[in-house]
Amino acid sequence: MANERSSGWSTRIGRRIKLRDLHVLMAVAQAGSMAKAAERMAVSAPVVSKTIADLEHTLGVRLLDRDRKGAEPTLYGAALLRRGAAAFDELQQGVQDIEALLDPGAGEVRIAASDPVTSGLVANIIDRVTRVHPRIVFHVKTGASLLAAQIDALRERKLDFVVGRLPRTTFEADLNVEILYQEPSVIAASARHRLAGRRRLKLAALMDEHWVLPDAESYVGTLVEELFRAEGLGLPRKAVFGTSIQLNNTLLATGRYLAFYPGSLLRLYGRELDIRELDLDLPARATPLGILTLKGRTPPPAARLVVECLREVARPWLKETPLKLERPSTAKSSPLRRGSPRR
Numbered sequence: 001m002a003n004e005r006s007s008g009w010s011t012r013i014g015r016r017i018k019l020r021d022l023h024v025l026m027a028v029a030q031a032g033s034m035a036k037a038a039e040r041m042a043v044s045a046p047v048v049s050k051t052i053a054d055l056e057h058t059l060g061v062r063l064l065d066r067d068r069k070g071a072e073p074t075l076y077g078a079a080l081l082r083r084g085a086a087a088f089d090e091l092q093q094g095v096q097d098i099e100a101l102l103d104p105g106a107g108e109v110r111i112a113a114s115d116p117v118t119s120g121l122v123a124n125i126i127d128r129v130t131r132v133h134p135r136i137v138f139h140v141k142t143g144a145s146l147l148a149a150q151i152d153a154l155r156e157r158k159l160d161f162v163v164g165r166l167p168r169t170t171f172e173a174d175l176n177v178e179i180l181y182q183e184p185s186v187i188a189a190s191a192r193h194r195l196a197g198r199r200r201l202k203l204a205a206l207m208d209e210h211w212v213l214p215d216a217e218s219y220v221g222t223l224v225e226e227l228f229r230a231e232g233l234g235l236p237r238k239a240v241f242g243t244s245i246q247l248n249n250t251l252l253a254t255g256r257y258l259a260f261y262p263g264s265l266l267r268l269y270g271r272e273l274d275i276r277e278l279d280l281d282l283p284a285r286a287t288p289l290g291i292l293t294l295k296g297r298t299p300p301p302a303a304r305l306v307v308e309c310l311r312e313v314a315r316p317w318l319k320e321t322p323l324k325l326e327r328p329s330t331a332k333s334s335p336l337r338r339g340s341p342r343r
Contacts, residue, residue, distance in 0.1 A: 016058050017055065017058060017059075019087070019088075019091075020051075021051055021054070021055045022080070022084040022087065022088070023088075024037070024041070024048055024051045024052065024055075025051075025052065025055060025063060025064075025077065025080065025081065025084065026081060026084060026085070026088075027040060027041055027048075028048065028052065028064060028071055029064075029071075029072070029073050029077070029081055032070040032071065032072070033069075033070035033071055034048045034049055034052070034066075034070075034071055036070075052064060059076070059080075061074075061076040062074050062076065062077075063076055063077035063080060064077055085156065085157055086157070086297075088157075089157040089297065092157075093297075093298055093299075093300055096108070096300040096301070096302075097300065097301065105132075105133035105134075105135050105136065106133075106135040106136065106302070107135075107136055107137070107300055107301055107302030107303075108136070108137045108138075108139065108300070108302060109136060109137070109138050109139070109160055109300070109302045109303045109306050110139045110141070110158065110159045110160045110303075111138065111139070111140050111141070111159065111160065111161060111162070111163060111306070112140075112141040112142070112150040112153060112154070112159050112161075112162045112163075112164075113140065113141075113142055113162065113163045113164050114142065114164050114165070114218075114220075114243075115142050115243055115244055115245050116220070116245050116261065116262050116265060117163060117164045117165070117262065117264075117289070118140060118142040118245075119245040119246075119265060119269075120245075120262055120264050120265030120266075120268050120269060121163070121262075121264050121265070121268070121289075121310075121313070122140060122142075122163060123269075124268045124269075124313065125306060125309050125310055125313065126138050126140075128309055128313070129305065129306055129309055133302075133305070136302045136305075136306075141153065141159065146218075147162070147164070147166075147167070147219065150162045150164075150292075151175070151292065154175075154292060154293070154294055155174070155294060157294075157297070160293070160299050160300065160303035161291050161292060161293045161299065161303065161307065162291070162292040162293075163289075163290070163291050163292075163310065164289065164290075165183055165219060165220065165262075165287050165288070165289050166179065166287075166288045166289065166290050166292070167219060167287075168287075168288070171292070173295075174294060174295050174296075175292055175293070175294065175295060176291075176292065176293040176294070176295050177290060177291075177292060178290050178291045178293075179288045179289070179290040180289055180290050180291065180310060180311065180314035180317075180318065181288075181289060181314045181317040181318040182286035182287065182288060182289070182317075183262055183263060183264060183286055183287055183288070183289035184262075184263040184285065184286040185220065185223060185224070185227075185260050185261070185262065185263070185285060185286075185287075186260070186261055186262075186263050186266060186277045186278075187206075187258055187259070187260060187261075187277070187278045187280055188252070188258070188259060188260075188261045188266060188270070188275045188276060188277050188278060189252060189257070189258050189259075189275070189276060189278055190252045190253060190254070190255045190257075190274060190275060190276075191274045191275070191276050192255040192274075193252075193255050193256070193257075193258070194255075195209075195258075195278060196276050196278070197276075198278070198279065199279050200279060200280075200281050201278055201279060201280050201281065202280070202281055203227075203228070203231045203233065203280060203281075203282060204231065204233060206236070206258060207233060207236050207237075208236075208238065209236065209238065209257075209258050210238045210239075210240075210251075210256050210257045210258070211236045211238060211239040211240070211257065211258050211259065212239070212240045212242065212247060212248045212251050212252070212257050212258070212259040212260075213235065213236070213239050213240070213241050213259070213260065214241070214242075214243065214260060215241050215242060215243050216241065218243060220260070221241075223285070223287065224260055227282070227285060230283075231282075240257075245261075245265070248261070249273055249275070252273075252275055253274075258278070261275070261277075262289075263277075263286075264289075264317070267317075289314075291307060291310065
């Protein structure tokens, strides 16, 4: 029976479905109509219509629901699109693997991270890697995107991995979660701020200062609110809310503002930015920072190189704040071919 089913697949479907057919289906789903898909693909609308009709006839199911507003995938179409996206992704990865064999120092890496993590850890990793492998191209998606949106992009194969603070929650089974270290949030100010250098400050004494605070709807925003609440305080009234580290840096440069920063950013760039962590009498608060990847997907060689470099940079921080969660894997040798990374 198994041989009969295999033979049926080969003769009835396997030889009749082409990658071009899947490409047309994906184009229609993304465009929302056959006419728009035809325009984007520079082919005629009848060609697109016939391709979809032939594909539906071959599979024996309806793949698209059509009406005057356009076309959208049916349950069957969505299932085929998921597998089709994986097939195209594997082909692309194969091409990148060939390119890597020809030139191990070339390739492209697609990362998503929050603005604070991008400005500190990700920027540092890019600088380290490109000093040794200048031909690697980075595509970094940052800004105010929620983690859920970044995971959606990861599933759509638009990203190689997501790096950032990870809520203490259970992720879905199709994701690999690797915790690198515990990232503290620290309160910082310009070195010219009147409180810079003061010892054992109390959070209550800072309530009348000017603040730059993370957006209340963000994950870090909720952590900051919990921190003030734990001290019996509400949020400061003299506050600017935002998600931009550049906003933090610019306002702190005036010497009037305080702000929350990832501990890693100040370790890596605090001196260059002329920003100092305030000495506050607060309980240590840190959250897991790690990497999300898609299970069953082999990352391209350049992405694997970047991940190994992330592990290398995080290793000394991991020793300072041991994880209660599973420890990340470590490489015996540096992912960089020459030189050692800055601490």
